[in-house]
Amino acid sequence: MKPMFEAALVSGEVEPTVTPVPGEDLTDNIRRLAREMGFGEVGFTRYDRRYTFGGKKRWAKYEHAICLAMEQDYIKTQAGPSPDSDIARFETYEVEQELCLKLCDYLRSRGYHAQVHDGSDCSGPYIPLFVAAGLGQLGANGQLLSPHFGSRSRLMLVTTDAPLTYDKPVDYGIHKFCQQCQSGNSDAQMLISTRIRKSPWWHLSKAAGCWAYTTYNHMYHPRAYIKPEDGGLLKEYKYLTEHVSMWDVAVERQIQVKGPDAAEFVNYIITRDVHTMLPTMRARYVILCNQYGGVINDPVLLRVAEDEFWFSISDSDLLLWAQGVNHAGRFNVSINEIDVSPVQIQGPKSVDLMEKMFGEQIRAIPYYGLLRATLNGREVTISRTGFSAEVGFEIYLHDAMLYADDVWPHILEQGEEFNLRVIAPSHIRRLEAGILSYGQDMDIENNPYEVRLGWQVT
Template sequence: MAQTLVIDGLKDRILPINLRQSGNSDAQMLISTRVRKSPWWHMSKAAGCWAYTTYNHLYHPRAYIKPEDGGLMAEYEILTEHVSIWDVAVERQIQVKGPDAADFVDYVITRDVHQHVPTMQARYVILCNQYGGIINDPVLLRVADDEFWFSISDSDVLLWAQGVNSSGRFNVDIHEIDVSPVQIQGPKSVDLLEKMVGPHVRDIPYYGLIHDTVNGHPVTISRTGFSAEVGFEIYLHDAMLYSDEVWPYILEQGEEFNLGVIAASHIRRLEAGILSYGQDMDIEDNPFEVRLGWQVDLDKGDYIGKKALAGIKEEGVQQRLVGLRMGGRTHYLVKVQLPKDGIVDAEVVRVPFVDPSKDIPKTDL
């Protein structure tokens, strides 16, 4: 029998929440072969990356501009005023390909693939386990009629997906493939993409896809991103072979637009209410607790977690993820304990905090 931890006001958990503060320290990360390096690793390092974390068993750049030079707020300004490039190879691509690809994907996500994911479109989706807990919240790319890529957040989707189909019920192959993305985010991103690829990039709809080339190498380009700014993701095929011919080319083409190499901006994604797996939710959270109930289609056919999710919706939840604003004038007060400032007043507010209708990323290009 598993033991549970009870925290005042929260539901019981099997595995306790990690409440230890990470903070800053003089600890160093050992670079080893146990954690993989992305195809962009050496070039992001040359661009000045000085802090890393690990994500999907890869080193993930987390800071370029030193604190004394403006730090993450300076990176934020590059993102929101100009254009930025991010090494996001940690978004590993899990390919599902074969005659039953659509049926398999429909069985493992909570949205209806057949109705909502046409070919050459991407969608934000969630994968749940049999208890209704969230396993991952990837962007799903349908790159062909019989081929899908899960561009995953930080959990082992490959092992889970292969396990789901270990009996061979679905006629598909499931593998991690050598495709690595960079994100091009910011108000000048469309100008940079147009220069590199052509004017047709302006016709890509929000969450749309195209197959094209960058500096002569095959890529898939999506109008998506982790910033809620106008942005694109460039998925380089055979990335381990050709990264050295694509990253420098993007930097060269981006000079006139003040292109900057930065880390994925958690400041901007928090403003936008974009969730981060492992930080805002994990496998013991269900979609209704973290503002993802709109993802749950209880009218479509059977899928993993459907029965549990139906029960959770009927019973209701004990806790919900909300947005809090601290400081200033407040109306609906709650109390929040901060690591250094103790207990402070906070106001529950609508999320996203900035651009709640997502007009910025959806703007007509």
């Protein structure tokens, strides 16, 4: 596969072998050839450079995109997460890569340049281009859902300067179906109950336009702000990747472990060595496992003092489990949920916004570093972390139930000049980045090695 990968990287540099025929439109020929090769989906659209990663902007050369999708083996895919499902994915990419190189040869034989955008070394998110080419729609799982393969296809691009006729987006009804599938009959209403908590930002997220919630850690979790007819999740993605966004992530409930034995207790329940990897005022991604090796939670662990740690948790009852582990009082610690609620500030303009609010010191925070500060007179802890793989921060507001109204509007006001937008956490972006989501990509039935987290076990 390596020679083909290297050939794809330089494919845009290879010159055509003939002079093109003036006025020739190769759309139908390419579609027919791609189908004969075995591609299940073929579509054409403009190569939108807004979706090109910064490191690939000079590499990507041509303006027309040929969107190609191939079916992945059904049986092996159903076995995921597993080595078999990984094999199915890589086998499909390998076949596609070879065929895309042949398609480039065909285009050069007609007098045009062509470039392979490899599926395993993406030049950017491909899903928006496939949607524009009428090959599917964005599903609630953050993946392309096509009429023929659902999400079980591998995506590749070939870009070219050959004249093509673009396809148009098609509404397959997926957005409506996903909404009904998740919420039942569209006439049904969700009962806002005291059994499910409202975050300190609840009323502020509603005022910002949130129209869809799920539950996460027994709390209402904003999942969509921009309506599908106005651009939906793809438009939210644009704010994240081109400007700056703010997320209500109070569902990352903060479990405090504090006391003389805090470090020893934390070291006992996580799979990494806290003594060697986590100094004071630093954070780390960690996992916790049960006695059988099943992953219980994958929080970000903050060490805010020598004897005080915060677990910024994913979706499971870590508080009760941790208290149960120490039920006999072996460790001299207190284990409680504290009134600290984060918002995430994510996107390329996040540093500029954060510098405006906190000064130049913000630029000195290392990745997974912490900083104590005040915002509009309220105490906060800042971490250089996020759920997007974009430049970003989390602002943890202390006594959030009391002071949320002092902080949220202030951030919005400060962010106006940077085109700040309140959005939901982007699962499109986290999937592109390979960030796992507990409860979706793994749960207590998985051990770390099954989900490529073996490096966490030390």
